[in-house]
Structures are given as C-alpha cells and as structure tokens.
Amino acid sequence: MLYLIALGSNQRHQRLGSPRDVIHAACRRLGDEGLQVIATSRPIASRPVGPSQRSYANAVAIIETHLSPPALLALLKRIESAHGRRTGQPWSRRVLDLDIILWSGGAFVSDRPALTIPHPLMRERSFVLGPAAEIAGDWRDPLTGLTIAQLASRNRRAQKRPEKAPKPLDHATKRP
Numbered sequence: 001m002l003y004l005i006a007l008g009s010n011q012r013h014q015r016l017g018s019p020r021d022v023i024h025a026a027c028r029r030l031g032d033e034g035l036q037v038i039a040t041s042r043p044i045a046s047r048p049v050g051p052s053q054r055s056y057a058n059a060v061a062i063i064e065t066h067l068s069p070p071a072l073l074a075l076l077k078r079i080e081s082a083h084g085r086r087t088g089q090p091w092s093r094r095v096l097d098l099d100i101i102l103w104s105g106g107a108f109v110s111d112r113p114a115l116t117i118p119h120p121l122m123r124e125r126s127f128v129l130g131p132a133a134e135i136a137g138d139w140r141d142p143l144t145g146l147t148i149a150q151l152a153s154r155n156r157r158a159q160k161r162p163e164k165a166p167k168p169l170d171h172a173t174k175r176p
Contacts, residue, residue, distance in 0.1 A: 002038070002104040003072060004136055005030070005061045006119070006128045008097040010054040013083065019057035022083065026096055027061055029079055035072075038062040041131035058127040060101065062136055069108050073100060073115050101128060106142040118143060126155050 007026050009019035016025045020043045031037050043059040065072060076098040083096040101119045108117040118141055122128050129152035132139070137149035144151070 001065060001067075003063050003065065003069075003100055004102040004132060004139060005063055005076070006058065006097075006099040006101050006122075006132075007061060008056050008058045008099075008127070009095055010056040011084075011095045013095050016083075019055075022096055023057050023059050026079065026083065026098065027059075029082075030061065030063055033075060033079065034065070035067075035075075036064040038064055039135040041134045044127065044131055046127035056127065058131060060128065060131040060135065069100060069103060069105070069115055069117055070110055070113055073113055076100070101132065102136075102139055102141070102148075123151055124155070126152070129155050 007023050009022040009026075011022075012018055013022050013025075016022050023043045027037055027040050038061075040061045041059045043057045046056045046058050067075065080094075080096050080098055099119055100115065100117055101122050103117055105117075108115065110116075119128075122132075123141070123144070129148060132148045133152040137147060137152075139148045140146065141148070141151060146154075
C-alpha cells in the first residue's frame with residue numbers, strides 16, 4: 001500500500017539541528033523502520049496554524065508498506081515520540097509531527113485509534129498541498145475526486161481572494 005505522509009517541525013532538536021534537519025532525519029527514520037520511502041518533497045517554510053509563534057518546516061513523503069492505517073499511525077507516533085514530541089499539547093511547538101494524509105486504499109475511518117483518511121484538514125492546508133503536488137500531483141482525494149494538483153490550485157486561488165467588507169448599515173434610512 002502507498003501512503004502520503006506529511007512531515008512538520010518547528011522546534012530545533014539538540015542533536016539533529018534545525019527543523020529542516022529534523023525533516024530530513026525523519027525521512028531517514030521512516031526507511032530505518034522498514035518503510036520504503038518512494039519520494040520526498042523539498043521542505044518548505046510555512047506560518048504556524050493556531051497560537052504557536054514559530055515557523056514550520058514542512059514536507060511530504062510517499063511511502064510503501066504492508067502496514068494497515070492503524071498500525072502505520074502507531075509507528076508514526078513512536079517516531080514522533082523518539083524525536084521528543086510530547087502528547088497533549090495541541091497547537092504547541094513540536095520537534096516532529098507526522099500525519100497520514102492519503103493512502104492507496106481510499107477513505108478510512110477508525111475510532112480506536114482516532115484516524116481519518118484523507119486527513120480532514122488537508123484541503124485547507126497549503127503547506128501540505130504544495131509539497132504534495134510536487135510529488136503526488138496526480139493522486140486523487142477519494143471524497144472529492146479532485147487531484148492533489150487541483151486541490152493545491154484551488155487553495156492558492158482561495159488565499160488570493162480578498163475578503164469582502166461587510167456593507168455598512170444605514171440606520172437613518174431603516175424604518176421599523
């Protein structure tokens with residue numbers, strides 16, 4: 001089975017170095033764990049989502065493995081932990097964040113462990129779609145039928161649209 005994995009880091013690791021170095025080390029670690037790394041995107045810098053103040057380094061990788069989605073998720077969580085990730089701190093700085101974005105099996109939902117594929121927020125995240133379009137542009141979102149390249153293009157266009165200002169109310173002309 002093929003999986004598209006998102007990698008992110010916004011905290012320096014005392015041994016591995018900068019967030020970009022952490023991303024490269026994580027890709028090597030995926031291979032060391034028996035996963036076949038087919039392709040990796042170039043790391044990009046991105047703004048944080050949520051209250052975090054630190055910029056991220058983000059990339060994606062295509063991996064091949066016989067592991068089921070829950071088994072792969074467990075392995076990814078062990079790798080995160082080995083890199084110093086602490087659980088229970090959403091939106092905080094992190095040495096390594098690994099997410100399953102898509103897989104060749106289509107849609108997948110599980111309560112134990114909590115896992116939804118495709119990743120529920122992937123369509124909104126340019127820091128995932130941009131790198132994913134680089135190496136998996138022809139992969140399709142099983143829910144929308146759109147390719148990663150199409151989703152990335154839509155996401156870029158949506159970000160460029162200016163917000164419309166609300167129309168002011170003219171209270172003097174409004175009658176009860």
